[in-house]
Amino acid sequence: MPDIIDNRYEIIRRLGSGGMADVFLARDTHLGREVAIKILYQRYADDDEFVARFRREAQSAAGLNHPHIVSIYDRGEADGSYYIAMEYLEGRSLKQVISERGTLAPAPAIDISEQILQALQFAHENNVIHRDIKPHNIIINGRDQVKVTDFGIARAGSAARMTETGSIIGTAQYLSPEQAKGLAVEQGSDLYSLGIVLYEMLTGRVPFEGENPVAIALKHLSDVPVPPQALNPEIPDNLNAVVMKALAKDPANRYRHAEEFMADLERCRRDLPVAAALPDDDTARTEIIAPAAAAAAMGAGAAATAASASGDETMIHPGAAGDGKKGRRKIIYFWVILAILAMGAAVAGAYYFAFANQGIAVPDVVGMEQDQARKTLEAEGFRVETAAEEYSDAVEAGKVISQNPAAGRKLKRDGTVSLVISRGSNKVKVPDLVGQSESYAEAKLKEAGLSPDRQPDAYSGSVPKGSVISQDPVAGTEVQTGSTVKYVVSKGAEPPAQVTVPELTGKTVDGARALLAGAGLTLGSVTDDYSGSVPVGQVISQNPVAGQVLDEGSSVSIVVSKGPEIQRVTVPGVVGDTEAAAITSLNTAGLVASSNPVPAPNPADIGNVLSQSPAGGSVVDEGSTVVIDVGT
Structure with missing residues (x-):
């Protein structure tokens, strides 16, 4: 790897590698700031179609200027590959945060999601779809500010990977169903992926996992996600409903816009009912593509067999009507699935009657003084232990931050409730x-x-x-x-570098400005003058002259050609002359004659000039046209 990229970006160190590029920390020597440089792998740089798509998408993303979107500063070609220069952020990815904490409480999960939605709303309003929303592309700095990265680049990358493998590759855990089927994506696809991210923040896991990307993609098409509340009872009902709406298979049943998603999250923050409450009508059921048909949809694009689930009712649609062995086989499949569902219901019922009714509800002691919490729990017959003492900005010192099991959960008498006690703010x-x-x-x-x-x-x-x-x-x-x-x-004022003035004569003003900028100089005054040898718009001379050494940042003035100087001539009077004589007189004066035949008032005027424009004695530019009316 060269030390300088494109004569501008000085490589400091490698930051990491991704599916498409190596990432380096670099210093922009022109602007004196640190940037992150993504340099494409050679296998992509050699693909002309991919490079063209990569350039278009980078150009599109560069127009997104938003506080929650990583800015793209520059793109270019250097050393046989292509790069993007973008804002350098110090912080951790949301994936790292989830890996360290396991789960996030509803409040911070909502805060992070709303910041991501603000970025998506701005991008969608500018007709840019991210296509690869996942925790790895969400950066959180030390002030809990969220920034979304890789806008626009995902489209080029996903297309290239599809070309390489002919299958769904990439972070399949966050694919929307329409992406899994290879269909065109719209705003709802980003919102589905964000629903997966919110699910993972709240539960510490993604809803769908598998042995390979295709198996996971099929689950996006065919499986109903386990409600996050079933994995984390701390999740309130309204937030649980918001996540499940975001994960609807049919885009029509999801949030239509980022604003709708944010509005429901705000209701969750204020503990209000949300618009995502599950409807009862058949049209709002979550549509699922049956596994066999899903595989066909991802392969040859065959029609998918659909199943829908709503509430406690499960409906299996066997597909198009058929006859013979094929029809009987579909009926057998129907009864097998129905039997499996019945067995599942029986097991669930047995579990409930055997275990769910045992134990007593644990009281809510969060926010209580430690002694009061202990007395409350011991009065119910529970043992109490202090699991940890932690700093907290929200809970006063000596009070309970959290409890395990949570309030309302069933626990046998003599069971132990663990408390985390606040040490106050630090x-x-x-x-x-x-x-x-x-x-x-x-x-x-x-x-x-x-x-x-x-x-x-x-x-x-x-x-x-x-x-x-x-x-x-x-x-x-x-x-x-x-x-x-x-x-x-501070190291004090930077000593100016010495640079050589380039040759500017014969260049346009824009060309001269570009040459000077490349040499670390600026364009000074621009004046113009006549020149019979230098074409209009090109530099006649410069000051200082080419080859002189100046301090970096100095200015160079130029004189630009206005073309040859035009002479002024007097129009001769030719009224009454014959047409031939008039033309000769005008040509001799450096003018162009244009004859206009008009009826002669009498025979003697035939062939003579009756009038002229401009009139004789007028002063005009050399080469101008004089119209003469000739009698006929």
Whole structure:
């Protein structure tokens, strides 16, 4: 890998690799900022069709300027491959957060989802579909701000992978049913994928898993997801309904727009009824493609056999009417499936009567003082243990943050309820370091219980050498004790680099500006002048001349040709002359004659000039046309 990409991006280190590209941290030497550079794998760079699609999609995504979307700054070609330069973010992917925490409480899951929906709403309004919403493409910084990455690139990548393998490849756990069938996708596809992400945040797992991507894709088409509330009883009913609506197989039964999705999440936040309450009519049932037909849909595109489930009723549609062995086989399948469903119902009933009625409900002690919570639980016959003590900004010190089992769950007498007790808030405000010395900054951070992290020094034309230029987080931000605060110390003003003035004569103004920018110079004054040798619009001369050495950022002035200077001539009077004599006079004066025959008032005027325009004595540009009316 070269140290400099496209004579602009200085590679610092590798950040990682993905399905399409290697990712590097780089410094933009033109703008002095850090960027993330994605460089395509060679197998994609050699595919002309993919490269064309990649360029179009990157161009489309570059137009998305939104606080929750990672910005794309630049794209180009270098060293036989193609790259995209984008905003560099310090933080963790949502996938890493879920892996570390297991599950997220409803409140933070709603916060993250709403920020993603704001990004999707803006993209959809600009006719951009993401196509690859998954936790890996969601970045969360230290201030819990969410940014969605890889907008627009997913379309090119998915098409290339389909071309390579002829099958559904990629992160199949987050595919929408229409993507699994290879159909065109719209806004609802992104909202389905976000429903999977929200499901995973709340339960710690995705709804569909399998041995390979095709098996998972089939489940998106044929399986009803286990309601998240069944896996995590802490999920409220309204949020459970929102997730299940987002995961409807038929896009018509999902949220139509990101705004609708956000509106229901806001209702969940305020503990209000949601619009996603499950309807009773047949038209709103979740449509499922039967496994055999789903496989056909993904392969040859055959018509799918459908089954629908609503409430406690299960309906199996055997498919198109048939006769003979094929028809009898479908009937057998129907009764086998019906028998399996009946057996499942019997097992569920036996479990309920054998176990569900045992134990007593655990009381809700969240928010109580620790002693009060202990007394409440012991009064019900439970044992109590303190599982942990944790900092909390929402719960006062000494009170219960959470309990396990949750309130309302059944537990036998003498069973143990584990409590997590609050140690109170441990947040501190970040001190103001900008303009201060490095030693002062380090001392103030340690005094506040924060960890100083000096970043590479940088040049500054406004901040003296040895003083802090910037810090992250900014002053006044509340952070947890022990958090890291990054800061950059000034190296003083950057000495200007020396560059050579390029040859500009014969170039257009835009061409001269581009050459100067490439050399690290700017275009100064632009004046124009007549030239009989240089075409109009091209540079006649420049100052300083080509080859001179200047400080980077200096300006170069140019003079641009207006073409040859045009002479002014006096129009001779030719009224009364013969047509031939008039033409000769006008041509001699440097003008062009144009004869216009008109009826002569008398025979003597035939062949003579009766009038002219412009009139004799007028001053016009050399080469102008004079119209003469000739009697006929």
